[in-house]
Amino acid sequence: MTKTLNNMKRKITWTRWLMVMPLLIAGCYPQGPETAADTDVVITSYNSSYNFKSKGTFAIPDKVVKITGNAATGDPPVYVPTVLGNAMIAQMTKNMVALGYTKVDISASPDLILVPSAMETTTVTYWYDYWGWYWGSYYPGWGYPWYPYPGYVSSYTIGTLVMLLVDPTKTGGDGSPVSQWAGAAQGVLTSSYDVNRINKVIDQAFTQSPYLKK
Amino acid sequence: MKKLLIIISILCFVVPVASAQNSLTAFEYSVGFGMGDLNSFISKPSFRGFTLEYRKFVQPNMSLGFEAGWNVFYDAKGNDTYTFGNTSINGNQYRYQNEMPILLTANYYLSPGEKFNPFAGFGMGTMYTRRNTDMGVYSIEEQAWHFAIRPEVGFLYQLRPDLSAFVALKYYNGFSAGDLKQTQSYLSLNVGLAFTK
Numbered sequence: 001m002t003k004t005l006n007n008m009k010r011k012i013t014w015t016r017w018l019m020v021m022p023l024l025i026a027g028c029y030p031q032g033p034e035t036a037a038d039t040d041v042v043i044t045s046y047n048s049s050y051n052f053k054s055k056g057t058f059a060i061p062d063k064v065v066k067i068t069g070n071a072a073t074g075d076p077p078v079y080v081p082t083v084l085g086n087a088m089i090a091q092m093t094k095n096m097v098a099l100g101y102t103k104v105d106i107s108a109s110p111d112l113i114l115v116p117s118a119m120e121t122t123t124v125t126y127w128y129d130y131w132g133w134y135w136g137s138y139y140p141g142w143g144y145p146w147y148p149y150p151g152y153v154s155s156y157t158i159g160t161l162v163m164l165l166v167d168p169t170k171t172g173g174d175g176s177p178v179s180q181w182a183g184a185a186q187g188v189l190t191s192s193y194d195v196n197r198i199n200k201v202i203d204q205a206f207t208q209s210p211y212l213k214k
Numbered sequence: 215m216k217k218l219l220i221i222i223s224i225l226c227f228v229v230p231v232a233s234a235q236n237s238l239t240a241f242e243y244s245v246g247f248g249m250g251d252l253n254s255f256i257s258k259p260s261f262r263g264f265t266l267e268y269r270k271f272v273q274p275n276m277s278l279g280f281e282a283g284w285n286v287f288y289d290a291k292g293n294d295t296y297t298f299g300n301t302s303i304n305g306n307q308y309r310y311q312n313e314m315p316i317l318l319t320a321n322y323y324l325s326p327g328e329k330f331n332p333f334a335g336f337g338m339g340t341m342y343t344r345r346n347t348d349m350g351v352y353s354i355e356e357q358a359w360h361f362a363i364r365p366e367v368g369f370l371y372q373l374r375p376d377l378s379a380f381v382a383l384k385y386y387n388g389f390s391a392g393d394l395k396q397t398q399s400y401l402s403l404n405v406g407l408a409f410t411k
Contacts, residue, residue, distance in 0.1 A: 028262045030288035032308040032348060041305035041350035048300045158351055186350055208295050208302045 037197055040187035042204045050167070050180040052212050055111035057104045058096055058165075064088050067119040080118050084193050088116060091199045092163060095206040100214030112180070115164045120189065124155040159189040161198070163205060165212075181212065235326070235410050238277065238370075240267040240380045242406030246285040246313070251396040255345065256287040256309050265384075265404055269319065274326040279319050281337060285402060287311040308348040313400060315341040315362055315386055329372045333382075337364035341388035343398050360388025360398060370408055380408040 033039050046052075064085040066078045079085060092114055093103055104110050165181035172178045183205035187197075206212065244263035248256055263285030269277035291307040321335035341362035347354040368382025387399045 029286060030262070030308075030310060032290070032310075033306065038306050039350045041303065041352070043301065043303050045301040156351075188351065204304050208297075208304055 036188045036190045037194075040185065040197070040201055042183065042185045042201050042208065044181070044183045044205050044209050046181040046209065046211060047178075050170075052180070053214055055167075056100075056102060056214070057108065057110040058101045058112040058114055059104055059106040059108070059110040060089055060093055060096075060114045061116070062086075062089065064161075065117045067117050081193075084195070084198075087195050088118075088161070088198060088202065091202045092116060095203060099206065099212050109168075111167065113166045113168060113177075115166055115179075117162045117164075119160050119162075120157050121160075122155055122157045124153065157189045158186060160184060160186045161201065163202075181209065183209065235271050235274070237271060238267070238269040238279075238378075238408050238410045240265070240269075240406050240408040242267065242283075242380060242382070242404040244283060244285055244402045244404045246287060246400045246402045248287055248311075249399045249401060251394070252287065252311060252313075252398050252400055256289045256311055258287065258289050260285045260287040260400075262286045262288070263402065265402075265406070267319070267408075269321060275323045277319075277321045277323070279321075280317060280339075281319055282316045283314065283402075285313045285400065287313070287400075303349065305349045308346075310344075310346040310348070311398075312344045313341060313386065313388075313398070314343075315339065315364060315388075317341075317362065317364055319364075321366075323370075330369060331372070331378075332369040333367070335366045335368075337366070337384075338362070341386060341398070343388060343392075343394055345394065356393035358388070358392025358394040358398070360391045360394075362386060362388040368404070376410050378408045378410060380404070380406045 063082075064080040066080050068078050070076075070078065080088070096114060097103065101112070106113070161184065163183040164179040166177040166179050168177055170178050170180070185198075185201035185205060187201070242265040244260075244265050246260035246263050247253075248259070263283065265281055265283035267279060267281040269279035271277045287310070289309045291309060293304065293306050295302050295304040296307075297303075315337075317337035317339035319335055319337040321333045323331050323333045325331045339362055341360045343356075343358045343360060345356040364384055364386045366382050366384040368380065368384075370378040370380055372378045382404045384402045384404060385399070386402065387397060389397055
């Protein structure tokens with residue numbers, strides 16, 4: 001009898017070990033990014049046969065278009081809030097000037113046009129513990145008050161800033177200008193806009209493009 | 215491979231158990247050290263890992279069994295720029311590599327019945343690898359189910375008649391498979407408790 005009880009006790013101990021194991025794995029799994037800024041990624045690409053050194057002037061719009069899809073349906077374009085848009089344009093201009101370009105008005109036939117745009121996409125994630133919902137209560141020995149609960153829902157919004165350098169004299173097959181350089185910065189957005197964070201990714205896009213320097 | 219499986223089956227069912235010690239179940243904490251291609255990807259050791267083992271004694275000095283384990287290797291590479299042709303990507307890169315071996319094992323014991331009982335063994339089976347390279351909200355994932363072998367040396371130190379301390383050094387080698395074109399290997403130092411009956 002004592003032996004049977006000991007065996008049962010041992011089995012329960014092992015079973016508990018096995019049940020605790022997934023929690024241990026989940027608990028000690030490396031977490032990766034800790035802040036929203038840790039998710040920032042800057043990608044740049046350029047036309048390697050284009051001679052940037054021979055260009056001297058550039059123009060830039062005074063607003064940053066927010067891509068929402070409504071322009072495609074004929075609605076007027078939406079812009080990034082003025083304060084934020086102005087800060088972005090000022091930082092882009094500062095970088096272009098530092099590279100040796102001169103800012104001119106669009107009417108002065110600039111060699112290059114820097115076209116900024118931004119967009120936001122929200123992803124919703126949800127999770128339901130259906131297993132616990134249906135069968136959890138059949139295992140009282142688990143020592144945890146299993147009861148039905150609805151799981152959780154969370155969401156995150158990703159912001160993307162796109163900068164295109166266009167030569168108005170170079171057009172593609174459909175007659176539209178082709179970008180000679182593209183810079184995109186993307187990261188998870190927080191509840192408030194962080195100008196320093198935005199300036200940092202704009203600077204990074206130009207820093208990692210040394211071929212733009214005159 | 216087929217012959218080995220037949221031999222293991224015969225040993226499991228035909229060879230009589232002639233030992234006071236019938237079986238052993240071990241729970242082990244595992245520290246992994248990446249080697250070769252894995253070390254090139256993540257050079258930091260893995261302090262996150264465990265192994266579960268069951269061994270059935272077919273002779274006082276020989277056991278057959280199986281083991282399953284898990285180790286995750288991780289490295290946060292910090293901010294850096296990676297250039298491919300005319301495209302450059304900058305950001306924090308996070309690297310993960312999960313290794314999950316599932317093996318049949320055979321072990322030989324030098325001092326059965328003694329308090330200090332060294333052993334050497336060999337394992338063979340499969341090893342699942344999942345390698346993730348994360349940047350921003352993107353992840354490049356590579357997976358493979360390798361054919362794997364695993365030699366080991368270690369010892370049992372008896373604490374009670376039914377409980378021993380367990381220490382082993384294991385070398386896992388998963389041959390090229392799936393998305394991973396190179397052998398994935400690591401050395402692991404396992405420390406744990408072995409329940410015997």
